[in-house]
Amino acid sequence: MDRLAFDIAHFLAGGLVLISFVLLYQDRLFALLNAYALQALTLAFAVAWQAHIQEAPHLYITAGITLVFKALIIPVALHRMVARLGVHREVETVVSLVPTMLGGIGLVALSMVVMLRVTHGADPLTREDLAFALSVVLLGMLMMVTRTNAVSQVVGFMSLENGLILAAAAAKGMPLVVEISVAFSVLIALIVIGIFLFRIRERFDSVDLQALDDFRGEHR
Amino acid sequence: MLEQLSIQMVQMLLVLFSAPLLTGFIRKVKARLLRKRGPPLLQPYRDLIKLARKEVVVADSASWLFRAAPYLIFAATWVAAALVPTFATGLLFSWSADLIAIIALLGSARFFLALAGMDVGTSFGGLGSSREMMFATLAEPALIMIVFSVALIAGTTQLSYVASFVMYAAGLRVSLVLGLVGLVIVAITENARIPVDNPATHLELTMVHEAMVLEYSGRHLAMIELSSQLKLIVYVSLIACIFFPWGLAPVGAGFNAHVLGFAAYAGKLAAAGGMLALFETTVAKMRVFRVPDFIGVALMLGLLATLLRFMSESL
Numbered sequence: 001m002d003r004l005a006f007d008i009a010h011f012l013a014g015g016l017v018l019i020s021f022v023l024l025y026q027d028r029l030f031a032l033l034n035a036y037a038l039q040a041l042t043l044a045f046a047v048a049w050q051a052h053i054q055e056a057p058h059l060y061i062t063a064g065i066t067l068v069f070k071a072l073i074i075p076v077a078l079h080r081m082v083a084r085l086g087v088h089r090e091v092e093t094v095v096s097l098v099p100t101m102l103g104g105i106g107l108v109a110l111s112m113v114v115m116l117r118v119t120h121g122a123d124p125l126t127r128e129d130l131a132f133a134l135s136v137v138l139l140g141m142l143m144m145v146t147r148t149n150a151v152s153q154v155v156g157f158m159s160l161e162n163g164l165i166l167a168a169a170a171a172k173g174m175p176l177v178v179e180i181s182v183a184f185s186v187l188i189a190l191i192v193i194g195i196f197l198f199r200i201r202e203r204f205d206s207v208d209l210q211a212l213d214d215f216r217g218e219h220r
Numbered sequence: 221m222l223e224q225l226s227i228q229m230v231q232m233l234l235v236l237f238s239a240p241l242l243t244g245f246i247r248k249v250k251a252r253l254l255r256k257r258g259p260p261l262l263q264p265y266r267d268l269i270k271l272a273r274k275e276v277v278v279a280d281s282a283s284w285l286f287r288a289a290p291y292l293i294f295a296a297t298w299v300a301a302a303l304v305p306t307f308a309t310g311l312l313f314s315w316s317a318d319l320i321a322i323i324a325l326l327g328s329a330r331f332f333l334a335l336a337g338m339d340v341g342t343s344f345g346g347l348g349s350s351r352e353m354m355f356a357t358l359a360e361p362a363l364i365m366i367v368f369s370v371a372l373i374a375g376t377t378q379l380s381y382v383a384s385f386v387m388y389a390a391g392l393r394v395s396l397v398l399g400l401v402g403l404v405i406v407a408i409t410e411n412a413r414i415p416v417d418n419p420a421t422h423l424e425l426t427m428v429h430e431a432m433v434l435e436y437s438g439r440h441l442a443m444i445e446l447s448s449q450l451k452l453i454v455y456v457s458l459i460a461c462i463f464f465p466w467g468l469a470p471v472g473a474g475f476n477a478h479v480l481g482f483a484a485y486a487g488k489l490a491a492a493g494g495m496l497a498l499f500e501t502t503v504a505k506m507r508v509f510r511v512p513d514f515i516g517v518a519l520m521l522g523l524l525a526t527l528l529r530f531m532s533e534s535l
Contacts (some may be wrong), residue, residue: 003391004391004392007391007392007393010391010392010393010394011392011393011394011397013394014394014397014398015397016392017524018394018397018398018401018521018524021517021520021524025513025517045494095514097516098512098513098516100242101516101517101520102520104520105520105523105524108527109527112527112531116531128531128532131531159400187279
């Protein structure tokens with residue numbers, strides 16, 4: 001494989017990790033949703049590039065699904081949901097920003113150490129993409145853990161799923177059926193989550209999940 | 221030797237004379253974006269000349285440091301500006317154009333500025349100095365981290381080698397992109413541009429840089445103004461040299477290559493000034509206590525760049 005193809009793949013996958021950090025940094029909901037759309041767009045490019053260098057045409061379909069569903073439909077739907085929820089649009093965090101970022105760097109380092117050991121001897125491009133994918137997944141989880149706002153937890157979940165798609169595209173040979181069913185299940189998850197969001201808002205007048213903890217009588 | 225000396229001289233004069241023009245250009249673009257007419261492009265030169273002619277007023281409590289600081293700051297910044305390759309890499313002093321040396325020069329300029337801010341003993345000066353130092357304690361590690369990652373990739377901290385490495389051998393690297401974003405954040409912070417500090421206001425709650433130089437007047441103020449304009453051009457040239465070295469005339473190139481390098485440098489300055497003006501008109505100033513978060517991002521990017529570089533090496 002020539003150097004430039006590798007560099008572009010490396011660049012796009014690294015861009016995904018960078019946008020995960022951008023997601024962690026955002027403190028406004030709409031900016032968060034825009035950053036999420038950007039991540040999905042980058043993912044679409046990354047998958048399309050993988051399709052090009054692996055000469056696997058079905059990955060183009062994956063890239064198309066990513067582009068339409070995750071870069072357009074889901075962000076627009078979340079935008080409208082947030083606008084209709086009428087909650088205040090700042091993201092409350094459990095832990096303050098700088099420790100979260102440092103934790104995120106620790107997670108990226110961890111996923112690189114783990115993935116590079118585990119995938120010893122595989123194709124360098126696959127190894128690298130897998131390491132990046134694991135970091136995106138872990139950063140998505142970190143985002144879900146450190147946020148109390150339900151909408152930003154949803155975004156964390158969706159970005160976690162972006163990491164999974166990247167891993168699948170790099171690993172050569174995830175069948176298209178699985179791909180499409182994952183995409184649809186994410187869409188259904190979005191609908192379910194949307195309904196839940198409105199229920200939570202109706203009940204507690206906010207989408208801050210700490211209200212749920214208080215309601216259950218758990219004290220922190 | 222003679223050729224290198226002449227290139228070095230041209231470079232020193234070029235940065236000195238284009239620094240106010242860059243500031244004027246940014247102000248003009250910002251004004252146009254706000255649909256105002258704005259001051260003419262040459263206004264910063266006129267301001268400097270006017271200030272240089274005016275009488276100097278020094279507070280009674282000022283020590284010798286207060287008088288010496290503007291010249292020290294100007295000298296350190298000008299030397300730093302002379303070391304960064306702008307249009308050609310074949311500079312006489314390129315053996316000493318080390319990234320760490322440039323950071324040290326800028327750091328000592330900041331040190332004297334902070335001392336001068338506290339020297340007179342007014343509350344504003346002290347406030348500005350303490351804020352400046354707070355930002356500096358975060359921005360400098362970030363800058364050093366970014367320099368480390370660039371140096372690890374290029375295998376050297378010498379700017380002319382870094383530039384030729386990026387131009388011919390680097391390809392497209394994530395670490396370099398992360399370093400670029402980090403360095404832009406550091407540059408915005410260090411030059412007291414908008415999300416961190418507003419260069420056009422004297423509102424006491426927010427000012428940082430202006431608070432330190434509030435006591436200066438006359439030619440001292442002209443020196444300080446000129447050195448802050450020079451600092452902006454140092455950072456722009458640094459970013460252009462490390463990340464966008466295309467067009468730089470290599471060592472021993474002919475006259476045409478140097479003219480081309482000149483044109484490329486002018487283009488880079490205009491692009492950087494335009495983007496900075498656009499960025500400044502679209503974002504709001506941050507609260508002072510949010511600035512550490514902003515600079516922390518640069519530090520994080522530097523760490524991440526170093527990490528990714530190790531990873532792509534180990535494949």
